[in-house]
Amino acid sequence: MIFDVISLFPEMFEAITQHGITGRALQNNIYYLQLWNPRDFTTDNHKTVDDRPYGGGPGMVMLAEPLEKAIIASKARQKEILKDSLDFVDTKVIHLSPTGKPLTHEIVMELSKQKNLILLATRYEGVDQRLLNSLVDEEYSIGDYVLSGGELPAMALMDAVIRQLPGALGDKDSAVEDSFVDGLLDCPHYTRPEIFTNTTGQELKVPAILMSGNHAKIKQWRLQQSLLLTRAKRPDLLAVRSLTKEEARLLADFDLEGSGFPKN
Numbered sequence: 581m582i583f584d585v586i587s588l589f590p591e592m593f594e595a596i597t598q599h600g601i602t603g604r605a606l607q608n609n610i611y612y613l614q615l616w617n618p619r620d621f622t623t624d625n626h627k628t629v630d631d632r633p634y635g636g637g638p639g640m641v642m643l644a645e646p647l648e649k650a651i652i653a654s655k656a657r658q659k660e661i662l663k664d665s666l667d668f669v670d671t672k673v674i675h676l677s678p679t680g681k682p683l684t685h686e687i688v689m690e691l692s693k694q695k696n697l698i699l700l701a702t703r704y705e706g707v708d709q710r711l712l713n714s715l716v717d718e719e720y721s722i723g724d725y726v727l728s729g730g731e732l733p734a735m736a737l738m739d740a741v742i743r744q745l746p747g748a749l750g751d752k753d754s755a756v757e758d759s760f761v762d763g764l765l766d767c768p769h770y771t772r773p774e775i776f777t778n779t780t781g782q783e784l785k786v787p788a789i790l791m792s793g794n795h796a797k798i799k800q801w802r803l804q805q806s807l808l809l810t811r812a813k814r815p816d817l818l819a820v821r822s823l824t825k826e827e828a829r830l831l832a833d834f835d836l837e838g839s840g841f842p843k844n
């Protein structure tokens with residue numbers, strides 16, 4: 581998959597190109613990244629990319645022209661690379677913005693089917709709306725809060741998409757049991773030691789079921805924990821998801837017995 585990212589701070593992207601799963605996936609050519617700095621598309625000596633807002637008010641607004649030129653250049657490059665691809669369709673341009681649609685697992689899965697994407701990571705108070713109206717296909721937000729720039733949101737989107745690309749995760753890292761995949765939060769995990777004595781002297785045990793070797797029971801317990809966690813922390817997810825008979829029974833069993841639910 582090809583990502584082109586337009587950003588005033590391209591060096592920030594080393595956070596994903598140099599580390600962990602996304603770093604390894606880049607080395608293994610599972611995705612390619614080309615960074616474009618809008619300052620390289622300015623024509624004045626100061627390399628100006630922003631100006632004061634019409635109508636007044638605080639902050640600066642990003643100029644349409646350097647961004648338009650950067651988008652056109654990255655589209656042309658992607659077209660050149662993919663020209664022999666039979667199913668080449670024009671690139672999708674995504675602006676990361678708090679005013680965009682919330683980025684969800686479903687959207688990430690859709691994006692992971694694309695051959696190429698252009699991500700627009702902007703700064704300041706915002707971007708000249710005429711650029712957004714004419715060249716941006718989608719706007720996505722990574723949450724109901726405001727960051728100083730679109731680089732972290734662009735990296736969050738890339739990381740989430742790259743994890744879904746074939747070969748990005750080792751077998752043991754399989755993403756199929758992650759939160760949101762089937763509309764539930766992930767279950768709690770435990771590792772050695774079997775009894776963890778914390779600094780206050782408490783002896784904290786691993787739930788006995790996980791030590792039982794009974795894989796069917798362990799699977800059932802994990803599903804029950806996922807259901808309970810989702811009900812407690814994200815009831816909005818359960819509200820839009822129907823329960824299987826087994827899932828409804830696992831919740832009902834817990835409500836009868838009322839044990840084993842993790843505290844946080």
Ligand SMILES: C[S@@+](CC[C@H](N)C(=O)[O-])C[C@H]1O[C@@H](n2cnc3c(N)ncnc32)[C@H](O)[C@@H]1O
Nearest residue numbers: 676677678702705721722726727728729730733
């Ligand atoms: C300081 S913010 C601009 C906020 C804008 N004035 C608003 O209130 O919607 C600068 C840039 O950071 C990025 N950004 C900030 N928060 C974001 C979020 N929650 N999701 C996606 N992008 C975000 C966007 O690219 C935005 O253009």
